[in-house]
Amino acid sequence: MELFLQQVFNGIMLGSTYAMVALGLTLVFGILHVPNFAHGNLYMLGAYVTFFLISLYQFGFWAAVISSMVILGVVGMLVERFVYRPLIGQPHINMFISAIGLLILLENSVAVVWGTSAKRIPHPYPDTVHLLGITTTQQRLIVIVAAVIMIILLQLFIKKTIHGTTIEAVAQDREGAQLVGINVNWVSSMTFAISSAFAAAAASLMAPIFMITPTMGALLVMKAFVIIILGGLGSMQGAILGGYILGLVESLGGGFISAAYKDVFAFGALVLILAIKPTGLFGKESN
């Protein structure tokens, strides 16, 4: 039983980051139909910015996380403005290509600036905690709590504020939204900023537990795509639930069956769910 709880806890922590990254991706991909492959690299960049602020300017951990979110928010807006906006209305393949270009650019720039070897951010909260028979660190608890808070705040923002509802409006009908006076370009910028800031937050929260490398986003973005397809494209609830499902599948499958096949379980779950429900968990039949 203890082992089960321990694995559930591990799965929830993994799932929290997956959910945050997938939420950002579903916002830009599902809602604005931009296949942002570079999302994992924005995640990676977020971790490096946090590392940079802490190691070079002696920022406190939280100050660095928030600054990193702001900086990545701005980077996200620039990416939208200069990489994707010029391609709106053109064949999808163009956006694919520029997304790949951006991915390579980001990964290699980071490798040039910070080097390819792994970096570590010192643990801000290294103490261990005992809870319900499981042992963990404060940092891991913080990841879970912070992720939940941010996910709730984002939901409230989108459902309850005027700026948030414009995102949904643009998602439903870009031209219709324009007709009622919504500044579509501004909404796109804002969506990218939120998406990138979320990736930065997830990466920064995880950074003290793991190591940061220029390639850390590669497998993650793949998993994020799995999650948003699994959850139903464009569905925020789907991305959140999908993230936690994937985290749990990996940790329970890895812990109880075989750790060597962790990723097999994750991608196997995708195949299974799509076979049963081709539109994903929260996907609509057609629009």
Add this chain to the structure above:
Amino acid sequence: MKNVLKLGTFALLITGLLMFAAACGSTDQEPKAPEQEQADDAKAVDKVEKEPIEVVIGFTGPLSGPAAQYGKDNVNGIEYGIEHINSNGGITIDGQKYTFRLEAMDDQADPTQTINNARRMRDQLDVPAIFNPVFTSIAPLMDINSEPDNEFLMMAYSSTPAILHLDNDLTVRIPPSFLIYVEAFADIAWNEGWRNGAMLVTLGGYGDEWREAFREVWEHKGGKIVADQPANYYTETDYSTQLSAALATNPDFLLVGGPSEPTALVVEQARDLGYKGPILLVDQAKQDHVAKILGGTDLMHGVMGVPATADVGTEFAQEFKKGYEEKYGVINTWEAVWEYTAIHALAAAMEEAGSVDDPKAIREAFPKVFPLTGEEYPAEMFSMGPRGAIHGFGGVQRIDDNGEYTTPLNYVWWTDSQDVLDEIKGVSQVGQIELMKIDE
């Protein structure tokens, strides 16, 4: 929605392709063709002026990703050795001077990319020898290093005994066999009264062999392996899934390891999960390096593994450590120590063979260059076995309950002859030497 779904599937496909492409496409730099031309030009002119000729030595290994530092430690060691050889005037064969240059390429520990790099270096740079530090890459390299007219000497930095079973005449295995650590760990653990062991060793050829070998020796003694939860140290950074499963079996000790950086994470995460018992590190992980990453030995009470390079015990070791750490700004590891000594052995073998470009002759001359001892080298090498294994000490060092390093024990593993041991004690600068014959 259906279109969007199609788009999503396509996106997934592209991402996969992309990761593949990224893995294949990232080499450090293009081969330096102009320099090669210069070298060729030089060859022509040298006949008259006797200007030194530059010999390019190849390296392919992980220079990005989680194992990047491991790869770099190897590169640094070779480079530092080459710098030293060149500053002493290189080597001389028939009155012609030769100097060396290292061409290091990144393969992210991906065997396909390793082969591509090796072929490129062989074709375009005519390298006589290629260094590689990952067993899963070394094995395919040993498949191609005897192709007629494309031979190269495989300088294998892996302690895997399987290298010797591959029956390859152009291979030199640099570090001692990990079977020494398997035997020594099992002995020490057994004498401590530990009976239940849990393993969380890296996946891949090297780790798989380690786990198998340890299980065999341990179960032969009567001990039990209560959990075997391998993880891919080259790609993963979260080991809590495997650790939780392993620790749930209440083991007396943990056997973990892969490259030092991820190993440090495993040690830290094991302590985070409340494990206070002993941790045995496989030889790829270096405890002094792990300690540096973890900011000290606080989490490492009861850890044992390969001795810290500061405690090697040779005259030159301290000087080497100081110079190396000053130059590269990273901790001096055994990779650097062995590779530094190995490139010297390679240069000496070339001189002995009278050739810088005939891998067969160089390999045949190799056994004649030993011993290399502690006055001039950080690690000592005494002889070479029939399958190309260099004979140097394997040692074990423990960290006690106060976090202090104890004096390392060194094993002579290639013989059970007391005479050879006495002979080695005569030339070696290292103390605490014991016999422990292993069968490879």
